[in-house]
Amino acid sequence: MPVRVRFAPSPTGFLHVGGARTALFNWLFARSMRGVFILRVEDTDVARERPEFRAEIFNALKWLGLDWDEGPLVGGAFGPYTQRERFTLYEEAKRRLVEGGFVYPCFCSTLEEDEQPRVQDDEPLDSYSKAGSCRCFELSADQISKKTEHLGAEPALRFRVDAKATHEVRDLVRGHVTFPPGEVEDFIITKAGGGPLYNFAAVVDDALMQISHVIRGEEHLSNTPKQILLYRALGYEPPQFAHLPILLNNERKKLSKRDGATAVGDYRRLGYLSKALVNFLALLGWSPGEDREILSIDEMVALFDLERVQKHGAVFDTVKLTWMNGEYIKASKIDAVVDGVLELIELEPDVADLRTDRWHVTAVCTLLQERAKTLAEIIKGNKYFFSREHALAWDPEAVRKRAGTPESHGRLASAHEALRALDDWTLADCERAIRALAEREGAKAAEYIQPLRVAVTGYAVSPGIFETIDVLGRDMTLGRVAAFLKAHPAGLTAAATP
Numbered sequence: 001m002p003v004r005v006r007f008a009p010s011p012t013g014f015l016h017v018g019g020a021r022t023a024l025f026n027w028l029f030a031r032s033m034r035g036v037f038i039l040r041v042e043d044t045d046v047a048r049e050r051p052e053f054r055a056e057i058f059n060a061l062k063w064l065g066l067d068w069d070e071g072p073l074v075g076g077a078f079g080p081y082t083q084r085e086r087f088t089l090y091e092e093a094k095r096r097l098v099e100g101g102f103v104y105p106c107f108c109s110t111l112e113e114d115e116q117p118r119v120q121d122d123e124p125l126d127s128y129s130k131a132g133s134c135r136c137f138e139l140s141a142d143q144i145s146k147k148t149e150h151l152g153a154e155p156a157l158r159f160r161v162d163a164k165a166t167h168e169v170r171d172l173v174r175g176h177v178t179f180p181p182g183e184v185e186d187f188i189i190t191k192a193g194g195g196p197l198y199n200f201a202a203v204v205d206d207a208l209m210q211i212s213h214v215i216r217g218e219e220h221l222s223n224t225p226k227q228i229l230l231y232r233a234l235g236y237e238p239p240q241f242a243h244l245p246i247l248l249n250n251e252r253k254k255l256s257k258r259d260g261a262t263a264v265g266d267y268r269r270l271g272y273l274s275k276a277l278v279n280f281l282a283l284l285g286w287s288p289g290e291d292r293e294i295l296s297i298d299e300m301v302a303l304f305d306l307e308r309v310q311k312h313g314a315v316f317d318t319v320k321l322t323w324m325n326g327e328y329i330k331a332s333k334i335d336a337v338v339d340g341v342l343e344l345i346e347l348e349p350d351v352a353d354l355r356t357d358r359w360h361v362t363a364v365c366t367l368l369q370e371r372a373k374t375l376a377e378i379i380k381g382n383k384y385f386f387s388r389e390h391a392l393a394w395d396p397e398a399v400r401k402r403a404g405t406p407e408s409h410g411r412l413a414s415a416h417e418a419l420r421a422l423d424d425w426t427l428a429d430c431e432r433a434i435r436a437l438a439e440r441e442g443a444k445a446a447e448y449i450q451p452l453r454v455a456v457t458g459y460a461v462s463p464g465i466f467e468t469i470d471v472l473g474r475d476m477t478l479g480r481v482a483a484f485l486k487a488h489p490a491g492l493t494a495a496a497t498p
Contacts, residue, residue, distance in 0.1 A: 004030075038070045157188065219246065271374035272374060273340065341375050356386075411443070
């Protein structure tokens with residue numbers, strides 16, 4: 001049987017990194033087996049679905065490079081690929097289950113977690129109201145008719161499960177998993193009104209799309225025996241299942257929104273490269289062997305094997321991700337770094353005040369590429385490179401320590417004159433001018449460099465000062481020094497400093 005796998009997100013939120021890891025493992029398996037990767041949208045939750053969520057999911061998958069062979073935007077022979085367009089298929093499957101006696105009407109007041117509440121009957125329901133202890137199968141035809149009439153809609157349907165049966169799942173990651181008698185109870189497949197619920201719709205879709213392997217998070221393991229029962233009741237052979245380890249935070253608790261950025265789009269906006277995030281996600285629960293960490297996508301495809309997927313939880317270590325991202329930035333072509341930085345600059349609230357000319361951004365990125373861990377770091381920590389303003393929000397502590405005395409003010413004024421006198425503005429010329437000035441005055445070069453750095457960057461620490469002013473250029477450098485001297489007259493800072 002050809003390998004056909006799917007990723008089926010619900011457009012009720014942005015793409016979580018856990019979902020992205022699931023999509024990636026499906027994609028890697030499909031590519032390694034020369035199979036088909038399908039994108040299917042589970043959009044039956046009309047109340048919570050948003051168009052922007054759907055668009056963000058598609059964009060996130062594209063950004064990660066996870067192209068789909070069948071699905072929305074590309075089509076395919078097994079569509080439609082959105083559940084809302086597949087209701088006639090669910091109705092047909094439901095009819096078969098009803099005729100086969102596999103399900104019965106349910107009027108319970110409390111349903112399972114993935115079901116929505118509905119209008120209640122005014123008869124006492126205590127004897128069968130709790131999910132898992134439903135007694136609706138004992139209702140007579142006349143009782144069912146009356147309750148349905150009162151409900152004013154088609155009742156929910158509950159699947160019959162043999163309470164004495166043991167259920168076994170053969171999992172490609174976890175081996176044989178046994179569910180003892182009584183652990184799998186009768187479960188709802190359609191809610192009142194006929195809308196399909198997750199287990200039922202997923203089985204119908206996977207069967208009709210000829211999915212060969214269902215690769216998903218371990219939180220779905222408990223659904224698997226229910227789905228196998230549905231497959232067999234409908235006359236289908238179940239696919240093979242593989243349940244991926246849960247993602248954990250550094251405290252080894254389930255990763256959640258409280259842990260900070262969890263959506264793929266968050267990491268994109270924080271300046272992480274897509275290739276770095278993919279590499280990192282691939283190692284969350286899978287090992288290529290030989291303690292390898294930096295892998296190209298082609299290497300991942302060649303090495304990927306479900307037998308190497310671990311059972312225990314995988315820690316989402318942001319420190320490691322950031323280190324890995326820095327390695328990818330170092331290895332990237334400068335144009336790719338510039339493209340990413342320009343994209344992030346456009347998201348800055350003060351973008352109108354920032355320089356976006358490509359030649360300048362290229363010069364900045366070339367200077368900072370080796371030391372940056374994220375693309376956002378290039379902007380956020382070095383805003384002075386992009387600001388169009390001469391006057392900066394100079395750090396008061398940097399001013400006090402490095403440029404706040406009458407002596408440093410005088411040296412900065414002398415440095416301004418020495419730089420202004422240059423015919424050519426090159427890194428070598430600027431450095432030669434400042435060092436020659438210090439030598440003439442019998443001082444250390446640092447006594448001129450330190451106040452100069454504060455004046456042009458606003459901080460006491462920056463990349464090499466001569467590389468910095470070379471990138472900033474003559475007009476910006478001289479304008480920044482002049483603005484600093486005006487804002488901090490000789491002796492003013494010193495007088496205020498104890």
